[in-house]
Amino acid sequence: MYEGPIQDLIEEFGRLPGVGPKSAQRLAFHVLTMDAADAERLARALVAVKEKVRFCVRCFNVSEQDECRICRDARRDPSLLCVVEEPRDLMAIEKTGEFRGRYHVLGGAISPIDGVGPDQLRVAELFARLGEEDITEVVLATNPNSEGEATASYLARTLKAMEVAVSRIASGLPVGGDLEYADEVTLGRAFAGRRAL
Amino acid sequence: MYEGPIQDLIEEFGRLPGVGPKSAQRLAFHVLTMDAADAERLARALVAVKEKVRFCVRCFNVSEQDECRICRDARRDPSLLCVVEEPRDLMAIEKTGEFRGRYHVLGGAISPIDGVGPDQLRVAELFARLGEEDITEVVLATNPNSEGEATASYLARTLKAMEVAVSRIASGLPVGGDLEYADEVTLGRAFAGRRAL
Numbered sequence: 001m002y003e004g005p006i007q008d009l010i011e012e013f014g015r016l017p018g019v020g021p022k023s024a025q026r027l028a029f030h031v032l033t034m035d036a037a038d039a040e041r042l043a044r045a046l047v048a049v050k051e052k053v054r055f056c057v058r059c060f061n062v063s064e065q066d067e068c069r070i071c072r073d074a075r076r077d078p079s080l081l082c083v084v085e086e087p088r089d090l091m092a093i094e095k096t097g098e099f100r101g102r103y104h105v106l107g108g109a110i111s112p113i114d115g116v117g118p119d120q121l122r123v124a125e126l127f128a129r130l131g132e133e134d135i136t137e138v139v140l141a142t143n144p145n146s147e148g149e150a151t152a153s154y155l156a157r158t159l160k161a162m163e164v165a166v167s168r169i170a171s172g173l174p175v176g177g178d179l180e181y182a183d184e185v186t187l188g189r190a191f192a193g194r195r196a197l
Numbered sequence: 198m199y200e201g202p203i204q205d206l207i208e209e210f211g212r213l214p215g216v217g218p219k220s221a222q223r224l225a226f227h228v229l230t231m232d233a234a235d236a237e238r239l240a241r242a243l244v245a246v247k248e249k250v251r252f253c254v255r256c257f258n259v260s261e262q263d264e265c266r267i268c269r270d271a272r273r274d275p276s277l278l279c280v281v282e283e284p285r286d287l288m289a290i291e292k293t294g295e296f297r298g299r300y301h302v303l304g305g306a307i308s309p310i311d312g313v314g315p316d317q318l319r320v321a322e323l324f325a326r327l328g329e330e331d332i333t334e335v336v337l338a339t340n341p342n343s344e345g346e347a348t349a350s351y352l353a354r355t356l357k358a359m360e361v362a363v364s365r366i367a368s369g370l371p372v373g374g375d376l377e378y379a380d381e382v383t384l385g386r387a388f389a390g391r392r393a394l
Contacts, residue, residue: 002259002284002288003260003261005242005250008245009245009246012242016224017223017224017227018220023215025288026214027215027216029284029285030213030214031246032250032259034247038212039247040243040247041209042209043239044240045205046206046237047237048205048206049229050228052202053229062229063200064200064202086226087199087226091199091222
């Protein structure tokens with residue numbers, strides 16, 4: 001509907017996930033009013049990500065070098081391994097400061113509907129690491145939804161054969177949440193996972 | 198929190214309107230999984246918009262040439278002028294196919310709180326056009342919110358001195374809407390603007 005470049009930009013924005021036609025239009029018109037330098041910085045950042053960012057050869061976190069910052073960090077405990085679905089999950093855990101081991105990023109979760117099985121994830125790479133590195137505990141930190149749970153139980157079953165402790169992050173009520181607004185599955189988990197005080 | 202380029206891209210996305218930190222992160226990780234060609238196309242579209250798109254010298258619509266497609270179109274009725282706030286409003290009206298005149302884009306609406314008065318809008322340019330062009334009717338199509346209404350009533354008052362018919366687009370119930378869910382102001386407008394059948 002618009003002329004040339006502005007329509008192109010609306011269409012390109014519209015291809016991004018979660019950006020509908022109205023948002024794409026709003027973003028494109030915002031770019032029109034931005035400083036040219038700001039628009040160029042965004043354009044350069046886009047190209048730089050594709051050129052410079054790759055995946056850590058060990059854990060598959062995003063990285064600028066062969067190994068990511070966490071795998072290179074000698075202060076991290078190499079005997080503890082936390083398995084997550086995506087790099088953003090890794091970042092969320094890093095922000096808590098609760099985990100001092102290393103990670104393994106699967107690149108998704110098992111989802112037969114979407115045609116994703118263990119072969120589409122970095123599961124073989126996980127087992128290779130368990131053979132090569134001195135890992136004593138694996139924490140399964142996939143999402144607490146059906147795909148994440150399926151992935152965790154698949155990994156837990158398969159890891160039983162190996163000499164490694166396997167744990168799963170706790171499900172329960174979110175801190176600061178209200179018991180009365182919790183869904184029954186979460187509340188059920190909170191009961192099932194109750195701890196003696 | 199992330200390394201280099203990915204963090205840069207998250208920050209750049211986060212500067213866009215309506216893109217919060219979580220969305221910016223989601224978009225950046227999406228770019229990471231996009232084809233490099235697609236990311237480059239978005240980057241190029243960004244730069245092209247800043248380089249090639251400018252504002253029509255007559256109506257201030259977005260345009261690739263001095264005058265926009267609509268102002269150049271000899272089939273449009275030059276005696277009818279529709280005043281809108283932004284190019285996207287113009288596009289919304291174009292999609293209806295109900296208006297065959299030309300436009301004037303103000304570049305916003307009067308909003309004393311934001312320090313926007315008539316001098317910050319293309320109001321002087323509007324009056325210059327009324328002096329130069331053979332315009333017989335001005336349709337005020339600013340948004341039906343407080344800023345748009347203030348702008349319309351300011352323009353209506355000021356245009357009274359000139360020999361031109363001034364009209365305002367109708368407010369009322371949206372087509373397909375339910376009377377019982379309409380807010381009282383809209384419903385009041387629908388009554389005030391009732392038409393004899």
